[in-house]
Amino acid sequence: MDPSPSSRLCIGLLSGTSVDAVEAVLCRVEGTGPQVRITLLAHISQPFSPEFTRRVLAADDARSLCELNFALGERFAEAALEVISRAGLRPEEVDVIGSHGQTVAHLPSSLSDTPSTLQLGEASVIAERTGIPVVSDFRTRDVAAGGQGAPLVPYLDWALFRKPGVARALQNFGGIGNVSVVSDRLEDTIAFDTGPGNMVLDGLARRVTQGRLQCDLDGSLSRQGRVIPDLLEELLTHPFLALPPPRSAGREGFGEALVTRIWERHGASRPYDVMATAVAFTVEATARAYERWLLPRFTLEAVYVSGGGTRNPVLMERLTERLAPLPVRPLDVLGLPEGAKEAVCFALLANEYLSGTPANVPSATGARRQVVLGKLTP
Numbered sequence: 001m002d003p004s005p006s007s008r009l010c011i012g013l014l015s016g017t018s019v020d021a022v023e024a025v026l027c028r029v030e031g032t033g034p035q036v037r038i039t040l041l042a043h044i045s046q047p048f049s050p051e052f053t054r055r056v057l058a059a060d061d062a063r064s065l066c067e068l069n070f071a072l073g074e075r076f077a078e079a080a081l082e083v084i085s086r087a088g089l090r091p092e093e094v095d096v097i098g099s100h101g102q103t104v105a106h107l108p109s110s111l112s113d114t115p116s117t118l119q120l121g122e123a124s125v126i127a128e129r130t131g132i133p134v135v136s137d138f139r140t141r142d143v144a145a146g147g148q149g150a151p152l153v154p155y156l157d158w159a160l161f162r163k164p165g166v167a168r169a170l171q172n173f174g175g176i177g178n179v180s181v182v183s184d185r186l187e188d189t190i191a192f193d194t195g196p197g198n199m200v201l202d203g204l205a206r207r208v209t210q211g212r213l214q215c216d217l218d219g220s221l222s223r224q225g226r227v228i229p230d231l232l233e234e235l236l237t238h239p240f241l242a243l244p245p246p247r248s249a250g251r252e253g254f255g256e257a258l259v260t261r262i263w264e265r266h267g268a269s270r271p272y273d274v275m276a277t278a279v280a281f282t283v284e285a286t287a288r289a290y291e292r293w294l295l296p297r298f299t300l301e302a303v304y305v306s307g308g309g310t311r312n313p314v315l316m317e318r319l320t321e322r323l324a325p326l327p328v329r330p331l332d333v334l335g336l337p338e339g340a341k342e343a344v345c346f347a348l349l350a351n352e353y354l355s356g357t358p359a360n361v362p363s364a365t366g367a368r369r370q371v372v373l374g375k376l377t378p
């Protein structure tokens, strides 16, 4: 492989903390580092069946994790082949796949004496099925260097969305919410997980509808309810929200245990009010994090929102009201579809691995130094 071609065709694969789908993109990446340029050629989302989602969420013993690693590898390989065909290309024309995998555990120093993180989706399976080299395990080197291993998206946010002389916030609402503030210099980037995104909403929606809906579809459940003030205040005492950045979260803090606690207290009697409160929890946690760590330091030009949460109009309306007069806009006004950003990040990170360019952002992850991220399965 030419170590420094002027451009590469790179695939990015990711299944996020919502465990709802594999996002796959195919991009042309030109150059590396601050001058890198990316053209999105194709984007697909391959949904998991509710049974497969349950299998991922339930896997907690060595045997099931062992099998899941290979089963996920097959899903990622299928998504890679599908996005290649959608772009009208052949596998031989693609240079590299960057596969994030599926996070099954994320234990930064706030949760464990042995900071660690684990993403599954066997790279050997992906390489074998596609014939394309795979870069995977992007988070571990940053953790080994003293960082949280997340968020990694600020590298992409800075590379693609910085604008001279202004500070921009890039907010994502997947299962978890995270924000990057990018300005002229990469070293000045601040990024951290804001807390809940859709994860609490998804768990409650499954309960409210007895499994008929996997999320607050188009805001249809939360729109029928009213916020329960006591419950909201209680949720806002979540210990993660008091942590200063660098900080990152996974399903550990905002997954099933929290959803069960909320549901047992209020769910059966006030299902829609509980949904409205969960929307308010995401909005309020986000806004308070901005007020505490971002607004005193930056005059933000606007907030550009990505991730599945942009498809929930109630969430977007409440966030816009709460952050006013700060403009809240969908990311696609900057030229990238809202659902594609995280997968594009891993296409970029694969390119940076092959270029030997360090791609963690120590001011975001807390790592002691910049390191090259990933491992190659040729």
Ligand SMILES: Nc1ncnc2c1ncn2[C@@H]1O[C@H](COP(=O)(O)OP(=O)(O)OP(=O)(O)O)[C@@H](O)[C@H]1O
Pocket (backbone or CB within 6 Å): 015, 016, 017, 018, 019, 020, 172, 173, 174, 175, 176, 177, 197, 198, 199, 201, 202, 214, 215, 216, 217, 218, 219, 306, 307, 308, 309, 311, 312, 342
């Ligand atoms: N039409 C919709 N209405 C409401 N919510 C939606 C809709 N479409 C998607 N979502 C929400 O978006 C979530 C998926 O978002 P996304 O794919 O960005 O998350 P993720 O990448 O899995 O998570 P993370 O970024 O935390 O790793 C779904 O679980 C759901 O809650």
Ligand SMILES: CC(=O)N[C@H]1[C@@H]2OC[C@@H](O2)[C@@H](O)[C@@H]1O[C@H](C)C(=O)O
Pocket (backbone or CB within 6 Å): 016, 017, 103, 106, 117, 149, 150, 151, 152, 153, 154, 174, 175, 176, 177, 178, 193, 248, 249, 250, 342, 345
């Ligand atoms: C450990 C892990 O998988 N973290 C995810 C998660 O989903 C959103 C948020 O929490 C973010 O920190 C991260 O993903 C993105 C892609 C990131 O690293 O920037």
